[in-house]
Amino acid sequence: xxxxxxxxxxxxxxxxxxxxxxxxxxxxxxxxxxxxxxxxxxxxxxxxxxxxxxxxxxxxxxxxxxxxxxxxxxxxxxxxxxxxxxxxxxxxxxxxxxxxxxxxxxxxxxxxxxxxxxxxxxxxxxxxxxxxxxxxxxxxxxxxxxxxxxxxxxxxxxxxxxxxxxxxxxxxxxxxxxxxxxxxxxxxxxxxxxxxxxxxxxxxxxxxxxxxxxxxxxxxxxxxxxxxxxxxxxxxxxxxxxxxxxxxxxxxxxxxxxxxxxxxxxxxxxxxxxxxxx
Amino acid sequence: xxxxxxxxxxxxxxxxxxxxxxxxxxxxxxxxxxxxxxxxxxxxxxxxxxxxxxxxxxxxxxxxxxxxxxxxxxxxxxxxxxxxxxxxxxxxxxxxxxxxxxxxxxxxxxxxxxxxxxxxxxxxxxxxxxxxxxxxxxxxxx
Numbered sequence: 230x231x232x233x234x235x236x237x238x239x240x241x242x243x244x245x246x247x248x249x250x251x252x253x254x255x256x257x258x259x260x261x262x263x264x265x266x267x268x269x270x271x272x273x274x275x276x277x278x279x280x281x282x283x284x285x286x287x288x289x290x291x292x293x294x295x296x297x298x299x300x301x302x303x304x305x306x307x308x309x310x311x312x313x314x315x316x317x318x319x320x321x322x323x324x325x326x327x328x329x330x331x332x333x334x335x336x337x338x339x340x341x342x343x344x345x346x347x348x349x350x351x352x353x354x355x356x357x358x359x360x361x362x363x364x365x366x367x368x369x370x371x372x373x374x375x376x377x378x379x380x381x382x383x384x385x386x387x388x389x390x391x392x393x394x395x396x397x398x399x400x401x402x403x404x405x406x407x408x409x410x411x412x413x414x415x416x417x418x419x420x421x422x423x424x425x426x427x428x429x430x431x432x433x434x435x436x437x438x439x440x441x442x443x444x445x446x447x448x449x450x451x452x453x454x455x456x457x458x459x460x461x462x463x464x465x466x467x468x469x470x471x472x473x474x475x476x477x478x479x480x481x482x483x484x485x486x487x488x489x490x491x492x493x494x495x496x497x498x499x500x501x502x503x504x505x506x507x
Numbered sequence: 508x509x510x511x512x513x514x515x516x517x518x519x520x521x522x523x524x525x526x527x528x529x530x531x532x533x534x535x536x537x538x539x540x541x542x543x544x545x546x547x548x549x550x551x552x553x554x555x556x557x558x559x560x561x562x563x564x565x566x567x568x569x570x571x572x573x574x575x576x577x578x579x580x581x582x583x584x585x586x587x588x589x590x591x592x593x594x595x596x597x598x599x600x601x602x603x604x605x606x607x608x609x610x611x612x613x614x615x616x617x618x619x620x621x622x623x624x625x626x627x628x629x630x631x632x633x634x635x636x637x638x639x640x641x642x643x644x645x646x647x648x649x
Binding site: 297298299301304305307308311481484485488491492495 | 511515518523526527529530533534536540
């Protein structure tokens with residue numbers, strides 16, 4: 230009976246895994262198909278698939294050849310994504326870790342009330358803050374520049390809440406001992422706090438990277454110059470490009486988040502494993 | 508740092524450097540991969556008559572400019588002034604009347620009349636087969 234249960238469990242998990250992996254597999258296969266073969270699978274009149282082939286009739290690297298050598302606009306969009314994402318991630322990690330340390334270990338007036346405001350900000354969906362952000366950025370003359378997406382992403386409440394949960398469980402005794410020895414708060418932060426929240430930092434880096442890398446709404450609204458659009462918008466513009474090239478761009482687009490995940494896979498900590506009653 | 512992490516960093520560096528180089532040299536790479544063409548002006552024969560002052564009757568096209576496709580003959584032309592963009596070729600169907608060693612005598616039909624303008628150059632040499640609307644790189648103009 231236990232064996233049967235185990236078998237069913239594994240079958241269920243395998244089916245679920247295949248369901249989740251199917252779009253990724255289809256994208257990889259589609260990037261190796263000629264464009265004509267991809268189009269032959271589609272029924273444009275009913276906007277559905279006539280058939281789905283997972284084994285192409287003819288393998289070709291022409292799509293990658295087009296993306297890497299002949300159509301530089303996709304490479305430029307990739308670098309736009311890099312320009313938007315990397316400063317946002319670095320900024321958010323630095324700002325969030327410092328702010329989380331203050332909220333978790335330092336005592337100042339209205340600390341808990343201010344943190345409650347950050348929790349409320351977490352609950353607000355992005356779309357609610359788009360218009361107020363637009364007005365602020367317009368007044369700061371930052372519209373149509375990369376800073377219009379980088380700055381709001383850098384000062385995000387999510388990272389502060391995540392890292393506060395990690396820092397909260399570091400014993401106060403170690404901080405007090407360091408204070409007695411004459412260490413400054415910055416020295417305590419870099420010498421005691423940062424090494425112990427490494428998992429949280431990597432988790433924040435990965436989540437922030439994925440969020441910024443896939444950003445579509447903010448660049449669409451804050452950039453009027455189409456040459457500044459990141460590749461996430463280029464991929465969404467599927468109607469104006471060859472399908473095979475979109476698949477190849479998708480593969481290229483997938484590589485940086487995959488590398489970051491592979492780098493930090495072992496160190497990722499779930500924020501839910503150390504829960505706190507607020 | 509574990510060996511796995513070092514490998515991931517190596518792959519990431521190679522990936523970004525390769526993409527950076529491909530992006531930086533994208534114009535040069537694209538130019539090298541475009542068909543390299545040589546162009547010339549068509550020689551147009553015209554005569555006066557009482558009704559029309561300039562009537563274009565025949566055109567002389569180098570034999571190397573003509574491409575035979577199944578039953579038809581086409582020439583590829585490119586506009587001399589392309590406003591800084593990469594020039595593109597377009598095909599014109601022709602009717603061959605006569606030929607000598609170097610040239611075909613071609614009837615000035617409707618497609619040729621509309622295809623040839625004062626700034627049109629004919630392609631007489633190409634490094635790769637051409638297709639309608641393809642971007643090209645002009646190496647020599649005559």
